[in-house]
Amino acid sequence: MAEQTTGPQLVTITVDDQEYQVPAGMALIDAISNYTDFHMPRFCYHDRMDPVGMCRMCMAEVETRGRWANAATCTLKVADGMKVRVRSEEAIKSREMVLELLLLNHPLDCPVCDKGGECLLQDQTMSDGPQVARTIDPRRVYEKPIYISEDVLLDRERCIQCGLCVRFVDEIAAEKAIMFFDRGYHMEVATAKEGTYEGHFAGNTCDICPVGALTSSTFRFASRPWEMKRHAALSLWDSGGGNLWLDVRENKIRRVMPRENRAVNDVWCSDRDRFQAHSWVLSPERLDVPLVRNPDNGQLEPASYDDALKAAIEGLAKALEAGQPVATVAGAHLGLEELAGAMVFGRDVTGGPVVASSGLEVVGRTLGAMPDYGKIERARAILVVGTPAAEHPNAWLRMVKAFGKKGAPLYTIGARDRYVALASSFDLACEPGQEGAVLTALAAHLQAEKQHNLSFIRSATKGFAESRDGWSADLPDGVDRERFVALAARLAGAEDLLVYAGWQADAAARAAAWNLALLLGTPGMTGGGYLEPLPAANTRGAAELGLGELASLPAELGALVVLGSDLGANSEAPWQRARDRWGAPGAREAGGAPRAPFTVVSELFLTRTARDADVVLPATCAYERQYTAINYEGRVQRVPAAVRPILGVRGDLDILDA
Numbered sequence: 001m002a003e004q005t006t007g008p009q010l011v012t013i014t015v016d017d018q019e020y021q022v023p024a025g026m027a028l029i030d031a032i033s034n035y036t037d038f039h040m041p042r043f044c045y046h047d048r049m050d051p052v053g054m055c056r057m058c059m060a061e062v063e064t065r066g067r068w069a070n071a072a073t074c075t076l077k078v079a080d081g082m083k084v085r086v087r088s089e090e091a092i093k094s095r096e097m098v099l100e101l102l103l104l105n106h107p108l109d110c111p112v113c114d115k116g117g118e119c120l121l122q123d124q125t126m127s128d129g130p131q132v133a134r135t136i137d138p139r140r141v142y143e144k145p146i147y148i149s150e151d152v153l154l155d156r157e158r159c160i161q162c163g164l165c166v167r168f169v170d171e172i173a174a175e176k177a178i179m180f181f182d183r184g185y186h187m188e189v190a191t192a193k194e195g196t197y198e199g200h201f202a203g204n205t206c207d208i209c210p211v212g213a214l215t216s217s218t219f220r221f222a223s224r225p226w227e228m229k230r231h232a233a234l235s236l237w238d239s240g241g242g243n244l245w246l247d248v249r250e251n252k253i254r255r256v257m258p259r260e261n262r263a264v265n266d267v268w269c270s271d272r273d274r275f276q277a278h279s280w281v282l283s284p285e286r287l288d289v290p291l292v293r294n295p296d297n298g299q300l301e302p303a304s305y306d307d308a309l310k311a312a313i314e315g316l317a318k319a320l321e322a323g324q325p326v327a328t329v330a331g332a333h334l335g336l337e338e339l340a341g342a343m344v345f346g347r348d349v350t351g352g353p354v355v356a357s358s359g360l361e362v363v364g365r366t367l368g369a370m371p372d373y374g375k376i377e378r379a380r381a382i383l384v385v386g387t388p389a390a391e392h393p394n395a396w397l398r399m400v401k402a403f404g405k406k407g408a409p410l411y412t413i414g415a416r417d418r419y420v421a422l423a424s425s426f427d428l429a430c431e432p433g434q435e436g437a438v439l440t441a442l443a444a445h446l447q448a449e450k451q452h453n454l455s456f457i458r459s460a461t462k463g464f465a466e467s468r469d470g471w472s473a474d475l476p477d478g479v480d481r482e483r484f485v486a487l488a489a490r491l492a493g494a495e496d497l498l499v500y501a502g503w504q505a506d507a508a509a510r511a512a513a514w515n516l517a518l519l520l521g522t523p524g525m526t527g528g529g530y531l532e533p534l535p536a537a538n539t540r541g542a543a544e545l546g547l548g549e550l551a552s553l554p555a556e557l558g559a560l561v562v563l564g565s566d567l568g569a570n571s572e573a574p575w576q577r578a579r580d581r582w583g584a585p586g587a588r589e590a591g592g593a594p595r596a597p598f599t600v601v602s603e604l605f606l607t608r609t610a611r612d613a614d615v616v617l618p619a620t621c622a623y624e625r626q627y628t629a630i631n632y633e634g635r636v637q638r639v640p641a642a643v644r645p646i647l648g649v650r651g652d653l654d655i656l657d658a
Helices: 028-035 089-102 120-128 164-172 203-207 271-280 303-322 335-351 361-367 373-377 393-405 418-423 435-448 454-460 464-470 480-491 509-522 539-545 574-582 650-655
Strands: 010-015 018-023 057-063 067-072 082-083 152-154 178-181 188-189 215-216 228-234 245-250 252-260 291-293 298-303 326-330 353-355 379-386 412-415 426-427 496-503 529-531 559-563 599-603 613-616 627-630 636-639
Touching: 010 028, 018 028, 018 373, 028 057, 028 245, 057 089, 067 089, 067 574, 120 152, 120 291, 164 303, 164 393, 188 228, 203 252, 228 627, 228 636, 252 271, 303 326, 303 559, 303 599, 303 613, 326 335, 335 353, 335 539, 335 559, 335 650, 353 539, 353 574, 361 509, 361 539, 373 393, 373 529, 379 393, 379 480, 393 418, 393 496, 412 418, 412 435, 412 480, 426 480, 454 509, 454 650, 496 509, 509 529, 539 627
Parallel strands: 010 082, 326 353, 326 559, 379 412, 379 496, 412 426, 496 529, 559 599, 599 613
Antiparallel strands: 010 018, 057 067, 057 082, 152 215, 178 188, 228 245, 245 252, 291 298, 291 613, 627 636
């Protein structure tokens, strides 16, 4: 007999003399809004944060011991038999009074406010507010705007002190940079010590601000919500697979916002995703005509697409006729469509190797061992080496849930990011570059003390026991021995431990972190595991398709085809500058880039690799075509094109098919 599954326990509540069945434990504000015909207004409430009842906008009458009293519905949980009045005279007057007080000083600048058309204060004043203003006093005026961060601006006279931004940076992002200052009439939102919010999630405060107090510098005065068309997209900056909305007007991306996906990015996105699409998709530096090297003067010169393709075909054919290998290098951020096309091109046309630009060695080492987002959130202890907020932002938000909401201790080694350091419950200080030696010493110490997970090593690894013989237990100079031993003891006793090794550490340190994770058996735990950021959005997709590693290319090549990759170079293209600013994983690919007598490059910008090429073909970007990627978890996601390509520019698949 099949096992029966039961849904959530239901309780009965009465709202305005009408009975409703709602899930037990639900917030009363959600029960009213989701299960009745009345939408409870709110300003300070957000279902991803703890309720605080600050705005008093969600007032309703609730019966308690036979007496009716006004209460903030966001602070109450439903209970069986609960009785509520939302349309009573007292409840209506309470909500009207809140709006009337808010509007005493709120500027009437809706026609120029960026929040116009999607403003809760606008909407709720129309639905729940007083119809006539009773005051004619002058409104409060402040200097504006104030830069909260490089990308977020504050108009103080619009702020209604709901506290959503303050609570977001504390509860969700663990970047305690925004707070309330002063009290009463003079209270305002500001950054500590008149500094700026130099975090990685500041743009989310613009989304959750119910009024136009916090606005984006890239969207300020750019468009109205009803003028834009919304398109689904994926993050291109890391392997997390964050879901995005691109708001497009006149074929230009005006705004980037998070697209809700509870299994991946929830309702948030990083500043890197939000603010950098504008810097490169329609950059004036984008290539829009092919370039072919003139053999007479050695310079790249504009050419038609047909002439450029002819030159590329002739150069590749010459190498093939001479029996020389022709290799194809594909950027690991390209979609599965382009990567599969590169594989077919290498198999059927050139007969040479097809490799990804970077990161496959990480996938090969950790494939299937890295935890999904749910497992990260279930971690009961976390060890961090690196800056996960910059390198793996969606994973960092899950870590914040683990240590911020559930009390998991956060251990760090050489924490250099200020917010990671502030959140750390135990930091083992070391100099930059010493992380690998410290991690190796930790593994050697745990092995010597017989505190390693021998059963996991025997059952889940091959050859790992033999590799442990050369580990050095020597600590680098300056590392506190007593704190080192204390950290080792805490790690040995940790259950559901997550070990995170980011790009702050070098390759040797990340390998040492992987060894430590195996020694402790973290990949086999129900929570936690081992996590390392992959260098590009589709690195796992490249590995799943079978592309080789860049290091596997032969030293002698007859020709090279490069699709969307700047090999081992310090490019000044907007794409690269953006990666550098936000500390993106794999921002600079390793040196030792392959060379060939003849090179064809398909690229968005004139990168260093493109400048050295013989033929340069302008290509479309991921937002200009269908894009499919596999994130680090193995989650396959596909989105359609959001904007039309630049006139005359072709996609990588069209280039390969030619």
